Amino acid sequence: MAVAAVVESHRKSVSIKHNMVDSASPLPMSVFWLGCQFVISAMAQIFTLVGLMNFFYAESTSGLKSLSMAISWSSLAFGYFTSSVVVSVINKVSGGWLANNNLNRDKLDYFYWLLAGVSVLNFGFYLLCASWYNYKKPELKQEDPITDEKAKGITDV
Numbered sequence: 001m002a003v004a005a006v007v008e009s010h011r012k013s014v015s016i017k018h019n020m021v022d023s024a025s026p027l028p029m030s031v032f033w034l035g036c037q038f039v040i041s042a043m044a045q046i047f048t049l050v051g052l053m054n055f056f057y058a059e060s061t062s063g064l065k066s067l068s069m070a071i072s073w074s075s076l077a078f079g080y081f082t083s084s085v086v087v088s089v090i091n092k093v094s095g096g097w098l099a100n101n102n103l104n105r106d107k108l109d110y111f112y113w114l115l116a117g118v119s120v121l122n123f124g125f126y127l128l129c130a131s132w133y134n135y136k137k138p139e140l141k142q143e144d145p146i147t148d149e150k151a152k153g154i155t156d157v
Contacts, residue, residue: 001119004037005112012109021104059136090114 014029015021056068090111091098097107 001112001116003040005109005116007033007037008109008112012104015104022102087111 010033011027011029014027018028020027052072053069056072057065060068087098094107094110097111100106
């Protein structure tokens with residue numbers, strides 16, 4: 001979100017510099033400026049998914065492994081649905097950061113900075129919860145002398 005805010009701030013400054021605040025014509029700025037935030041977002045989602053799968057399969061009981069992933073995906077879907085509510089609430093509380101149909105007049109960069117701040121708070125909450133978590137003890141397999149001897153090829157005579 002911080003990268004998106006920086007890119008949006010740059011886009012707005014280019015718009016103001018070229019006196020295109022009320023214009024709908026294209027800016028003299030490459031669309032590849034958006035690449036940074038999309039690459040970071042994609043990498044974060046990939047690492048999060050792999051980490052979640054690893055955590056759920058290592059820490060869940062055998063009957064809850066697939067249910068844990070299903071709950072994870074459901075919470076992600078719920079987050080997508082509630083994001084529209086969050087945008088509406090922030091728009092009303094802020095006095096219309098996103099009220100216009102003109103991005104050059106809106107305060108989209110403020111919105112991104114707010115989301116970056118919320119993400120930092122979320123990360124702090126995650127660290128707090130992670131510090132309280134106790135990992136499952138690994139199950140030690142007891143050695144069976146009869147099975148070990150058969151595996152080595154030793155048999156009773």
